Structures are given as structure tokens and as C-alpha cells.
Amino acid sequence: MPIYMDRHDVSAEVTAENVAELHRQDLKVQHKFNCRGLTYWFDDVRKTAFCLIEAPNAEKLKEMHDHAHGEVPHRIIEVEPAIVESFLGRIEDPEKAKDIRLNIINDPAFRIIMAIESTMLSFKECDKQSLQQHTENYKIQVIETIRQFGGRVVNNKERRFLISFTSVTKAVDCALELSSKFSKIPEKTAGLKIGLSAGVPVTDKNTLFEDTVKLAESMCYLNAEISISEEVSDLYRSENLHHTTFNNRIYILSEADQQFLNRLMEFTDKAWTDTNLNVNGFERNLALSKSKLYRKMMDLTGVSPNNFLMRYRLKRSRLQLHKKNSNIAEVAYNGGFNSASYFSKCFGKVYGLSPSAYKDLLV
Known part of the structure; x- marks a missing residue:
């Protein structure tokens, strides 16, 4: 049977x-x-409850809640147990709480999400063996540091990581430690965002932590080694x-x-694959205006709108090349380029x- 997570405000x-009694x-x-x-x-701080x-189907879930206590959820999404566990650390009641009549679980579902991307810009000097070795060493160092600060690896592929933390202090301190660890390595080899x-x-989205994950990943496009949201800063x-x-170490x-x-x-x-997309599309x-967009993009990302679009397309296209049967010409056209040669x-x-x-x- 499918598994759902619901939200009660x-x-x-x-x-x-009260929530333990409803459960x-x-x-x-x-x-x-x-x-x-x-x-x-x-x-208890944000006054939200989440049931797994x-x-x-979702209707039966609602009927159960309604029959049991009348507290019908405000939102229901279907989830994968492994994804829930990777973000939240469990998919069932903690053992220590199972034999207690009123199963009070002191665990909010609020999490700090960290996105990590390697800024390895040049592969020119790499051969297959050195790239594999370098990638493996990079992953080991990142994972060891994450575990040191109590983070949980949600996703790890193509030199990118998605991490979940329960503590904002440990999350920020982990970011600072990772930055220090990799700052001595030339950027073209293994810098981080x-x-x-x-x-x-x-x-209101359809996947777990969708807004939070998208923001963390989007911040890797900013012109800073470490970027945090205003909410994370306030919590820290x-x-x-x-x-x-933070002495300019964090934006x-x-x-x-x-x-x-x-x-x-x-x-x-939505639009990066459109070969006709240009700066005018961003402006609209x-x-x-063209001047305001340029200033804003330069302030936040450090590149012009044209360069931002080009780098975005190249990054997404490069990841497409990781697929076994990827065709370079198809990757080029699907990535918004007018020709494979360009x-x-x-x-x-x-x-x-x-x-x-x-x-x-x-290969």
C-alpha cells in the first residue's frame, strides 16, 4: 500500500x-x-503536526482521522519511506516511546537542508583514473565532515550532496568546516558551493521539503562560497x-x-531548453528593466544574465552526459543550443x- 504524510496546522x-492523544x-x-x-x-514552536x-488512498486516511477525532489534515502527499527516513531519521515511532500509553514524541519535523556542489571547473588535466580517485576522495571527505556534525545524507550523485540537519548550529558550523577544509585546494580542482x-x-508542493530543497540548491548559483537564508541566520x-x-565567510x-x-x-x-530564450525573456x-536585471544578477550571481543562462545550460547538459546512452547532439539541442558544434x-x-x-x- 502507498504511504502518505499529512500536515495539520x-x-x-x-x-x-494533545497530539500524542490524537495519534x-x-x-x-x-x-x-x-x-x-x-x-x-x-x-510546538510552529504549531504543525505531521503524520506518516x-x-x-488519501481519502481513507482522511476518513480515519475524521472518525478517530475529527482533526482532518490540511494537506496530504504520497511519499517514499526511504526518502522520509533520509530527511527525518525515522519512519516509525521511536522504540523508547512504544510501550508508553501516551506516546509523546519530542521531535519536530523542521529541518535545515544543505545543498553542496563541487565547483570543479576544469577537467582538462584529468584522466579517467585520476577523476575517479579525486571524486572518491572528495566524497569521503565531505561525508566524514557531515557525519561529524550530525548531518544525514539525503542524496549524493555527480559530486552533489543534499543533507538534512536537525540543528541549525551544527549545519552552519559544518558548512564553515567544509569551506575551511576545501579552501586550500585550487578552485579548478575541488572548491565548493x-x-x-x-x-x-x-x-503546498507535491514532494517532501520541495521549497526548502529548491532554495538550498538555488543558493549554489550565488556569488558566495556559503549562502544561507535569512531564516537560517536568525535561527543561528x-x-x-x-x-x-560571520566575518564575510557567509552570505x-x-x-x-x-x-x-x-x-x-x-x-x-521551465525555459532553459528553449533555443529562443534570451535576456529579453528574463526581463519580461x-x-x-535590462539595467536593473543586469545589476541584480551581477550582485547576486556575479555574472551577467547571458552568462548565467549559458552556465546553467552547460551544467544541466553536462549532467545529461552522465546518462549511459546520451547522444551529444541530442543533449545539445535539448539543452537550448542551436547546434552541436556551438x-x-x-x-x-x-x-x-x-x-x-x-x-x-x-565510461
Whole structure:
């Protein structure tokens, strides 16, 4: 049967004891609806509760809640248990709570999400063996550091990582440690871009932590080694009252710039394969004049709109080359390039070798 996670936005008066009792009521009647309550999370600060339930469909889940206590969820999404566990650390009630009549679980589902991308810009000097060895060493160092600070690896592929943290302090300190560890290595070999955002698993989107993950990954396009959202900055300061400054080691993305970045990435994600897309398209969709768009892009990303689009296309196209049966001409056209030769020219300028030579390194 499918597994669902639902979200309940509760009133200020609701306590952890109340939520635990609602969970107990669900378990008493779940068999009548062919459901199985796996576990729950409750955030007393943000007044949100999340239930993980195996059910025939979302309607049966609602019926169970309604029959048990009348608290129907505000949002339900279907989830994969392995993804839930990677983000949240469990998919069932903790062992220590199972034998207690009122199963109070002190665990909010709010998480700090870290995106890490390697800024390895040139593959020119690599051969297959050295690239594989370098990539393996890079992954080992990153994973060791993440575990040292209590992070959970959600995803790890093509030199990119997605990490979940319960502690904002450990997440920020981990980013600083990673930055220090890799700062001594030449950028063309193994620099990093790190983005940190925070949020809850179920919003109005269809996948877990979708908004939070997208923001963290988008921040890797900013002109900073470490970027954090304003919310993460505020949470860090609240946990570290004597903290004064990051000494320019961390860029704090303001709420206004976050909104711009979200719009920029949303539009680019949808339109990057269009061969007719140019700066005018960005101006229209972001409702900015050419000069204002240029200044904004330079301030945030360090590159012009044209260069941003080119690098975005090359990055996405490069990842397509990792697929076994990828055809270079198809990758070029699907990536918004008018010709395979122009794609190869641009690819070589940025990465130091042709797309075909890059594919040979991956085989």
C-alpha cells in the first residue's frame, strides 16, 4: 500500500500531549479503514503536526482521522519511506516511546537542508583514473565532515550532496568546516558551493521539503562560497546569543533577494531548453528593466544574465552526459543550443575539454 504524510496546522492551545492523544486515537480505529499509523512529528514552536500513515488512498486516511477525532489534515502527499527516513531519521515511532500509553514524541519535523556542489571547473588535466580517485576522495571527505556534525545524507550523485540537519548550529558550523577544509585546494580542482535553507516536509508542493530543497540548491548559483537564508541566520543567532558576525565567510540572502532568486530559478528551470530564450525573456518574466536585471544578477550571481543562462545550460547538459546512452547532439539541442558544434565550443571553454572527451572520462 502507498504511504502518505499529512500536515495539520493546529491552534496555539494544542500541546504535545494533545497530539500524542490524537495519534493514540488513530491507532485504535485504523484497522476499520485498512490504515496503519506509522509515526508522527509535532512542532510546538510552529504549531504543525505531521503524520506518516500507510493507507489505501488519501481519502481513507482522511476518513480515519475524521472518525478517530475529527482533526482532518490540511494537506496530504504520497511519499517514499526511504526518502522520509533520509530527511527525518525515522519512519516509525521511536522504540523508547512504544510501550508508553501516551506516546509523546519530542521531535519536530523542521529541518535545515544543505545543498553542496563541487565547483570543479576544469577537467582538462584529468584522466579517467585520476577523476575517479579525486571524486572518491572528495566524497569521503565531505561525508566524514557531515557525519561529524550530525548531518544525514539525503542524496549524493555527480559530486552533489543534499543533507538534512536537525540543528541549525551544527549545519552552519559544518558548512564553515567544509569551506575551511576545501579552501586550500585550487578552485579548478575541488572548491565548493554551499546553500542552507530551512523548512518543514509538507507544504503546498507535491514532494517532501520541495521549497526548502529548491532554495538550498538555488543558493549554489550565488556569488558566495556559503549562502544561507535569512531564516537560517536568525535561527543561528537565537541559538548563539554572543555571535556577532560571520566575518564575510557567509552570505545571508535577504527575504527580498530570496523571492527574486526563487522567481529567477523557477523561470530558468521551465525555459532553459528553449533555443529562443534570451535576456529579453528574463526581463519580461521577472518584470525588470535590462539595467536593473543586469545589476541584480551581477550582485547576486556575479555574472551577467547571458552568462548565467549559458552556465546553467552547460551544467544541466553536462549532467545529461552522465546518462549511459546520451547522444551529444541530442543533449545539445535539448539543452537550448542551436547546434552541436556551438555546444561543444561553449563546453570546452568552461570545462576545458569537449563533451565527447568528458563522456570518455565517465565510461
